[in-house]
Amino acid sequence: MESLSNKRKVIESKPLNFWERAYLPAILHGLAITMKHFLFKKDVTVRYPEQKREFSENFRGMHSLKRDEEGRERCTACGLCALSCPAEAITMISAERQPGEENLYREEKYAAVYEINMLRCIFCGLCEEACPKEAIYLDGDIIPADYLRKDFIYGKDKLVEAPLNQ
């Protein structure tokens, strides 16, 4: 039968000659390639986490809750990040700002508890996109490894940016 495509290859199997049958030159050749990589080439891996690769500009890593120019928390616990989250990783409890806390929170309402389950998070960045207050950005590092599931639930202590004057 005629082939449909002309891609068929006819394989020729010639008998090996003496040197090929001896195997030794082929082994030495292979070993030479290995040694060349081992001794003279640069490592392709890096010693993470001591050493880090440069991230691309739009890399999405750990979330951070931002502060405004006066160092107040921007988040108002509107819940749009949690609503948009396809993995349902975000939960929050809101509270009302008390008189005297105007330097801590920008709006009348703030997130008293803000938790992201980093095991659920898929780092899609929809929370960043949904935020009307420009309060959350995925501008951090890769989430570090840990041993316990509970340690992957990041609260405000890990998420909120450090205050301005520190």
Next chain:
Amino acid sequence: MSVKVTIDGIPVEVEPGTTILNAARQIGGDIVPPAMCYYSKLKDSGGKCRTCLVKVSKGSEKDPRPMPKLVASCRTTVMDGMEVQNITSPEVVEARKGIVEILLINHPLDCPICDQAGECDLQNLAFDHGAAKTRYEFDRRKFEKIDIGDKIQLHMTRCILCYRCVFVADQITDHRIHGILNRGDHSEISTYIKAAVDNDFSGNVIDVCPVGALTDKTFRFKNRVWFTKPVEAHRDCDHPGCNGKVTLWYKGEDVLRVTARKDVYGEVEEFICNTCRFDKKSTGDWVIEGPRKVSNQSVISANHYETLHPLPVVKTNILLQEANKEQFERETRL
């Protein structure tokens, strides 16, 4: 004896004296003009917000001339043979966009903070008819904060002066102690000498408010509307005039908020008393009827998935039903 009107080309026969808005509501669907101030349960409401403007392209059978200007459909009664254009008239659509812009001039953009967000008429109206950006450059009006009691929170900055709450105070409660003070740009909802709103039916001002100007203080910042789960329930209320039919808003096991049941136009079906609204916040007080039907376009239905309980495969198999009994009871409790 009924009169025949045509709204966006759809004919309908209504009683004489019906307003254009109510005639449109008898047809239903997209052609119903939106209304921010008109409330079918409150006498004399309407005519203030101008969102329900429509074009009358033919006055009546006897006098077929069109009306010279757009008319407020909640206040204009129908005539025999009248022809009305709502969404089919570009003029009306354009005017409505302008009305939304004017309503939003002094309305703060604090939806992320506002408890009404998600079930706010103005939010929906602006989303459907408004422009995405404001052209207003000046400071929005500000008011001194007034405390009107421990149950109701007044945010005067958000008010659009629809007067609905004033009509509730006038018609549902027996003596009115709040109303609109001052004139023009300075008008504000307030209480005389800061008297607390204290009446068995005063809580209904929360439900009639189309924006977040009057909100439930017991629900203040508790949760966002779209994370709560609405459930229809009722109880035997001793109060004459309250039949105890409500919607409970659950978060997990807790009732966060109790409201009256609202129809498709966001109007309450029946007013409820303050005892039902503010004091009965445990499941034990109520007889649960079932989950409330929420339009799948509403943000309240976001992330709520319906599953059949028990699953069809289990339904016919008694052995599986026995084995999963405990789980069904847990899942079907709400």
